[in-house]
Amino acid sequence: MKNEIGSDVVSEFTAQRIQSIYDSSWAAGGKIAMGHDMIAKLRLLCTFGSTVLNDDASSRLSAIMGNMRFAKAASSGSQRLTIDHARAIKATAREHFGWDSIALAQAIQFHFPKLRQSDVIGEWVPLSDPTPSDIVRGNEKWVRGLRWSEVDENLILRRKVTVGRDQRDMEFNLKRAGLVAEEINRVPLSRRVGPMIVCEFSGLPWSGNEYRRKWRKVADKAGVPKDVKNAEIRKSADSSESDEVEGTFE
Template identity: 35%
Template sequence: MRSDDEMPGKKIRRNRHGPDRIYWVARADLVAQGYEPRTVRLHYDPTDRVLIAAACQRLQAEMLAWAAGRRTTDRPFDGTLASLIRLYQHDQASPYRDLKWNTRRTYDQVLGVIEKAFGKRSLAAVGIADFRRWYDEAKKPKQPGSPERVRKAHGIIAMLRRLFAYGVTAEHPHCARLAAILDEARFKQPGRRRLKLELPHVEAFIPKAIEAGRLSLAIGTAMQFETTLRQRDVIGEWEPIPEGEAPTGIVLGGRRWVRGLTWADITADQTVSKETTKTGAVVGHDLRLCPLVLDLLDQVPAERRVGPLIIDETAGRPYAEHAYAREWRVIARTAGIPDAVWNMDARSGGISEADDAGADLDLIRSAAGHTQASTTARYVRGTIGKSRKVAELRLAHRTSKNGS
C-alpha cells in the first residue's frame, strides 16, 4: 500500500454528482514565482494508487527542478493534451516549424479549439471512446436544422493525428498508443466539393463587374477560369514580414504583398509563366488562346500596366485579405451566380471544361500545375468528357465487329 507521502501534491476534490476528482497541485510559493502548470487533473481510477503516485512524483520532480534553477519559458511536458500542443508549436524539432505562415495560422485555430475543449485531459486516460465522443460533439449542427459540421469534426481528428505523430518522435508517453488507435480508427470524412464556376457564370460576371467599376475582378476571374491558376497565384497574398527585416515592397499592416501576377509576368507575345505557390511547379499559358482574358487586358491603359495585375480600384493597391472574395460575391449576386458557387471554384470549372472537351488527364495535370493526376481528377466535377470518349470507342468497336 502506498502512503500519501508517495503522492506529493495530490489533492482530492469531492464531487456530489459523481466520482471524486484527483489533482496534482503545484506549491503555492512556486506558482507565485511563475511556475506552471498550477494544477493537473489526474484521470485515473482512485483505487489505482500506483499510477497516481507515479504521476505525482513526475510532476513534483519537474516543479522542483524548475525551482532549483533549470527554469525555462518552455514549460515541461506534464502529460496533458494542452502540454503536447504547446510543445508541438514551440519545439524546434517539431514539423510545425516548417509550415508556411498561413498553414500555421489555420493549424493554430484548430489547436485552440482542441486545447479549450480537451486540453486538461491527461493522455494516459484518453482512448477511442474519447475520440468518438469528441468527433460526435464537434460535428453537431451549429443550430438545430443546420447541416452537420463533418468538416470541422474531421479536421480535429486530423490535427490529433499530427499531434500524436509528433509526440511519438519526441518520445512523449502515451503518444505511440494514441497514434496507433487513430491509425486504425475511421471517421466519416466531409464530402468532396462538387460545385464549379462554369463559362456561363464567367460570361455573366464580367459585364456586371465592368459596370460596377471592378475591371480587376473581371480580369482576375477570367484569368483563374482560363488558366486554372489558383486564386492566390493570380491576386497574390499578404505575408508577415519577418522580425528584423525591412518593410520593403508593397506593405499593409505589417504584411508584404507577394506571389501575385504582375504585368511583368505577361510577355510581349502574350504568354504568362508562373511558379505556383502550393507546389512550386512552373506553369505557362498562351493568353492568345484565352480570349476572355485578352479582351479585358486590352481595356487597361498602357500607363497602368505596371506592378500587380489585380489592383483594388478603391484602394489603389492589391486587395486586402478576404476583400477580393467579399467584393467578388457582391458582383456575383448581381450576375445571378448562386452563393454556393465560390470564386475559387473557377479552377475546378476550368479543369472540368478541359475534361469535358476530351483533353488528356495528364495534359490537364501539367497545365494546372499538379504533381499527381489523382489531384487533378478531384477537380473534375460533373463532366462526361471521358465517359463520352469511352462510349464512342465502344460504339466504334461494335460497328467494327458487326462489319466483319
C-alpha cells in the same frame, strides 16, 4: 487572425485550441474556404518560426497541425462555374460596380485552372516572411500575385506555380484566353506595371477575404446561383470551355 491569436503564447497552443478557433471563428457559418485559408496562413507562420527562427514552440505547433484534418466544403449539389457565369461576373463587376480588377481576375482564374486565387491576386503576409516584396502596407507586405512584368511581348505569362508540394515553372498563353483578352485590352499600356490585380478602393492588391466577399456580391448581382462558389473555379476551368476562344490583343 490577430484578433483570435495575436496575443497568445505559441507554446500554449493545443490541437483543441486550434480546432475551437476554427469552428467558432474562422469557419463559422459555413465559411469553409475562409477557414482553410486561415489554417494555411497559420501553418505558414509555424513553418517560418520553425525553419527560420529555429523556434521549438513553432516546430511543436507545426507537428500538431500536420496531424490535424479540417472539414472540406461539401461538393455534392454544388454547381460548376460555366463560361456563361464567368462572362456575367466579368460584365457585372466592370459595368455595375466599376471593379475592373475582379473582371480581369475572374477571366484569368477561369481560363487557367492551375492558378489558384492566391496565385492571381497574391496575398498579404507579415514583414518577417522571407519572400521578397517591394509592396508594403503597415506591418504586412504583398507577395506571390501576378505582375505585369511576368507577361512578355508575345502575351506569354511565365511564373512559378505550386503543384502539390512542389514549385514548377509554367507558361500560360494569354492569346488563347478570350475572356482575358477582353479585359487586358481595356488596360492602357501605361498602367501595365506592378501587380495585375489591384483593388479599386485602396490602389493596392486585394486581401483574400475582401476579394472573396466582393466576388460573391458581384456573382449575386450577376444572377450566379449561390451554390456556385469561387472555390469551384479551378474545377470548372478543367473543362474544354476554359480555352474555347482565342483572344485578339491590342
